[in-house]
Every structure is written in C-alpha cells, then in structure tokens.
Amino acid sequence: DDRGENGDGEAYFKLSEKKRVTVRKFKNMILIDFREFFTNSDGDSNPTKKGIALQPEQWNKLKEFISDIDEEIENLK
C-alpha cells in the first residue's frame, strides 16, 4: 500500500519507493514532512537529511499554487 503508519504512529504517504510525506505533531506544531528514506540492511526504512517540513500555513500555500505549478510543468514538457 502507498500509505501507512510509522513506528511513532504517524501517518505517511508514499510518493515513490524512497520518498514519503509524513504528517506529525512536534512540540505542539503540526508538520507535513517531505522526505527521502533509505532502507537499512534489516529492511527498515530510515529518514535521510534530504527533505523539508512544511507548516500547515505553508502547506495551504502549496495547495493554492498547484494549478500554477502544473502549468509550469506543462510549459517545460
């Protein structure tokens, strides 16, 4: 499945084999964390430094930009 729950009970959504969006609460702040993972020799997925965590306000901003971003993608095709 493309969605799951990590060991901390946080919901994640897989964008690819290695990339996830995880929604968590940290210090009473909600974060939408876009991050790359690697699989260790035990087969466990571990987060890397490659990523960025958005706050809800920034996530909402992203949603507003979706059609503009889609347009840019089309322009580059």
Add this chain to the structure above:
Amino acid sequence: DDRGENGDGEAYFKLSEKKRVTVRKFKNMILIDFREFFTNSDGDSNPTKKGIALQPEQWNKLKEFISDIDEEIENLK
C-alpha cells in the same frame, strides 16, 4: 509577490519567506523542487541542502494524497 523567476529563468513559488517550490528542467527531467533558502549579506537568496526534488509522477501522487493529508492534519488539531 509570492511567485517569481530566478536567475536561471526558472519559475518559483514562495511557501514562506524562506521556502520555495521551483519548477525546472535538469538533464531533460522535470523537477518540482521544494527547498529552503537563506539570504546572504548581499541580500541574495541561495538554496540550502534542506529540500527534496519531486519528479512529475511523484508530484501527481502528492496531489492524489491531498485530501488524506488534510484529513490527517485535522486529526492532529
């Protein structure tokens, strides 16, 4: 404004003062780059290592997950 074009002529969208989504073509591959920037002493914005670049397929996946992510955010409020 919250959108602009960088020195390489790539369109970007500001999610916050320091966070941007930039759409670019790199080695004939389209990338949707989520990244944190810092402002140097000259007032120029420079990218940091904090970020993740999505390919269009991963970006489309993200769009499919939006309502689920929104639901998770609501659950954590």
